[in-house]
Amino acid sequence: MTQDPPKAKPPKGDQVAISVVDPDEVVRFVLTERMQEIGGNVVGYENLAAFSDQADPARPGVVVFGPSDKPDEVISQVAGLIGFRPGCGAIMVVYELTAEVLQGALRAGVDDVVAVTAEDTELLDAVSRAAARVNLRRPTPVIPPPAPAGSHGPQGRVITVFSTKGGTGKSVVAINLAVALAKRTIQPVVLVDADLQFGDVALMLQLAPVHTIAEAAAAGERLDGAMLENLLLRHEPSGLLVLAAPTEPSSADRIGRADLARTLAVLRERCAYVVVDTSANFAEITLSALEAADDILVLASLDVMSLKSARVGLQTMRVLDIPFSTVKFVLNRANTRVGLSEADAERAVQLKVDAALPSDILVAESVNRGVPVVTSSPRSKFAKSIDDLASVLMASAPAVAGAQQVE
Numbered sequence: 413m414t415q416d417p418p419k420a421k422p423p424k425g426d427q428v429a430i431s432v433v434d435p436d437e438v439v440r441f442v443l444t445e446r447m448q449e450i451g452g453n454v455v456g457y458e459n460l461a462a463f464s465d466q467a468d469p470a471r472p473g474v475v476v477f478g479p480s481d482k483p484d485e486v487i488s489q490v491a492g493l494i495g496f497r498p499g500c501g502a503i504m505v506v507y508e509l510t511a512e513v514l515q516g517a518l519r520a521g522v523d524d525v526v527a528v529t530a531e532d533t534e535l536l537d538a539v540s541r542a543a544a545r546v547n548l549r550r551p552t553p554v555i556p557p558p559a560p561a562g563s564h565g566p567q568g569r570v571i572t573v574f575s576t577k578g579g580t581g582k583s584v585v586a587i588n589l590a591v592a593l594a595k596r597t598i599q600p601v602v603l604v605d606a607d608l609q610f611g612d613v614a615l616m617l618q619l620a621p622v623h624t625i626a627e628a629a630a631a632g633e634r635l636d637g638a639m640l641e642n643l644l645l646r647h648e649p650s651g652l653l654v655l656a657a658p659t660e661p662s663s664a665d666r667i668g669r670a671d672l673a674r675t676l677a678v679l680r681e682r683c684a685y686v687v688v689d690t691s692a693n694f695a696e697i698t699l700s701a702l703e704a705a706d707d708i709l710v711l712a713s714l715d716v717m718s719l720k721s722a723r724v725g726l727q728t729m730r731v732l733d734i735p736f737s738t739v740k741f742v743l744n745r746a747n748t749r750v751g752l753s754e755a756d757a758e759r760a761v762q763l764k765v766d767a768a769l770p771s772d773i774l775v776a777e778s779v780n781r782g783v784p785v786v787t788s789s790p791r792s793k794f795a796k797s798i799d800d801l802a803s804v805l806m807a808s809a810p811a812v813a814g815a816q817q818v819e
C-alpha cells in the first residue's frame with residue numbers, strides 16, 4: 413500500500429468502532445495505523461475469536477479483515493461474524509481481487525473488498541462507507557407503526573415485476589422503479605427480492621444483505637411489523653427499504669407461498685408501495701407475489717422468444733385465475749433494432765404496451781456500479797421512462813388499474 417495522504421472523509425458515525433483482524437503482527441499493525449486516519453480507537457485482533465472475546469458487543473463496528481488468511485477462510489469467518497454480531501460491517505483486504513472472491517464475499521455479507529494494491533483512499537473510503545452503513549443499520553424506526561386498530565389505514569400497493577424469461581430486465585426495472593417511487597413519496601417504499609435462488613437486488617444496490625427474507629419466513633406466524641422492520645436494509649440516498657433474497661440459495665426451499673404472502677401483507681400495512689422482484693418462473697413464491705399484486709408488470713423485450721414467453725406467461729396467469737385487469741405490459745429495450753416493432757410486440761402478446769423502456773448502455777454500467785440509473789443519470793431517456801411508469805402507477809387506483817387489451 414502506498415503512503416499517499418488519505419482523501420477519505422472520516423465517517424459521520426464516530427461511535428462506530430473499527431477493528432482489524434489479521435494473524436500477521438506486522439500487517440495488523442500497518443492496517444491499524446491506517447485505520448486511525450479515519451478516527452477513533454482502532455484495535456487489532458489476531459483472529460475472530462479474540463475479537464469476539466474482547467470487543468464490546470454493545471458497540472456497532474466495522475471489522476477490517478487483513479489479507480494474511482486465505483480469502484475463503486475470511487469469507488466463512490465473515491459469515492460467522494454476521495451471525496453473532498448482525499449489526500457489524502466487514503471489509504476484506506485481499507492480495508488478489510478476483511470476481512470469484514468478490515462474489516463470494518458480497519454473498520456472505522461483506523460490505524466491500526479492497527486489493528492491497530489499491531490506493532489507500534479506496535480502503536479508507538470503503539471503511540467510511542461501511543461505518544456510515546453500520547450507523548444506518550442501528551435500530552431506528554424505519555417504517556411507521558400501523559394505523560391504530562379499528563381505523564383502516566391506507567393499504568400500500570403491491571407491484572410485482574414478472575417475466576417468464578431470465579435476463580429481461582426484471583431486477584433493473586424493479587430497482588429503478590422502486591427508487592423512483594421512493595423519491596416521489598415521503599411514505600416508506602420497500603423492494604422485496606423474491607428471486608429466492610438468484611436474487612441480486614442487494615448487490616445491485618451495494619447493500620450488504622445482513623438480514624434477508626429467510627428470517628422473515630423463519631418467524632412464521634410470529635412475523636409482525638416490528639420484526640420485519642429490523643430485517644429491512646436501507647438504500648441511501650433514496651431511502652428505499654429493501655428485503656433481500658437469501659444469501660444461501662438452499663434456504664429458498666424453506667420459504668413457502670404463505671411466508672411471502674404474510675410478509676407482503678405486513679409490509680403493505682406500513683408502506684405506500686411494495687415492489688416485488690421475481691424469478692423467471694411460476695415457482696410457488698412467484699404465484700404468491702402475483703396473487704398479492706395490485707399491479708403486475710409483465711416484462712418482455714423485442715425478441716421472438718421473449719414475446720412468446722410473455723404470451724405463455726399471460727395464458728398461465730389466466731388459468732391460475734390471476735386477475736388480468738392488474739396487468740401492465742412493459743416493453744424493455746424497446747428501441748432495439750431487431751426487425752420487430754412495438755406494434756409486432758402488441759400483436760404477439762395481445763396487450764397494448766403500457767410502458768416502453770429504451771435500451772441504454774447506462775443501464776449495464778449502472779448495474780456494474782451498483783447505482784440505479786434514476787439516481788446516476790436522472791435525465792437519461794431510460795430514467796424518464798421509469799419516471800413515467802411510476803407516474804402511471806401512482807395515478808391508477810387499485811380498482812381501475814388495468815391493461816388495455818388489443819382488439
Ligand SMILES: Nc1ncnc2c1ncn2[C@@H]1O[C@H](COP(=O)(O)OP(=O)(O)O)[C@@H](O)[C@H]1O
Nearest residue numbers: 578579580581582583584770771772775776779
Ligand atoms: N433497458 C436496458 N438497456 C440496457 N441493458 C439492459 C436494459 N435492461 C436490462 N439490461 C441488461 O440486462 C441485464 C439483465 O437484467 P436483469 O434486470 O438482471 O434481468 P432479470 O432480472 O430479468 O433476469 C442487466 O444486467 C443489464 O445489463
Ligand SMILES: [Mg+2]
Nearest residue numbers: 582583607612
Ligand atoms: Mg433478476
